[in-house]
Amino acid sequence: MTDELSDLQAACSSCRICAEQGLIAEAKPIFEGRRDANFLLIGQAPGPVEHGLRRPFMGRAGRQLERWMLRAGFRSGDDFRRHTYIAAMMRCFPGRNASGSGDRPPTAAAMRNCSHWLEGELRLVQPKAVLLVGQLAAARFLGPAPLEERVGQAFGSNPVLLPLPHPSGTSRWLNDPANRERLTRALDTLSGLRERWIGG
DSSP states (O other): OHHHHHHHHHHHHTOOHHHHTTSOSOOOOOOBOOTTOSEEEEESOOOHHHHHHTSSSOSHHHHHHHHHHHHTTOSSHHHHHHTEEEEESSSSOOOBOTTSSSBOOOOHHHHHHHHHHHHHHHHHHOOSEEEEESHHHHHHHHOSOOGGGTTTOOBOSTTEEEEEOOOOTTOOGGGSHHHHHHHHHHHHHHHHHHHHHTOO
């Protein structure tokens, strides 16, 4: 299976279909992880920092995500990445909004183009838990519903599905104290899973 995952990663890295279809200006598929990861994190799409560095969650959102993972008991950002396969609904940077005020959300066409990469990773890695970061990832696995009805709960068992808000600095979701409490419950659940599968 390791060779099959390596083949899938190589194929994903060389994918140019969204650029060929005119959906993005430049194809740079981004993901990171190992076959033995206990966790698989699914985000929305890389941002401009990730596009430049070719590594997921390296910008402001990545620093916030790392702070959350420290709260969940991981010793460091590197420790979290060692145990987590990091993927996304769209593998390339979608580009900036026309207004320049933020990043464009992934289009449905781009997510369809990328869906088989995610399906292959889930099949080959077989994570014990899937971290659904943001509304797009949560809806993909759990159907449409507000994050308020999802964050703070775990769904399923093989794998466990654990929704999280997106750590983007532009999100206002965590301005609500009730939502911050939901995040705390989610991170407590993640901490218990990390302790069970990885230990101290």
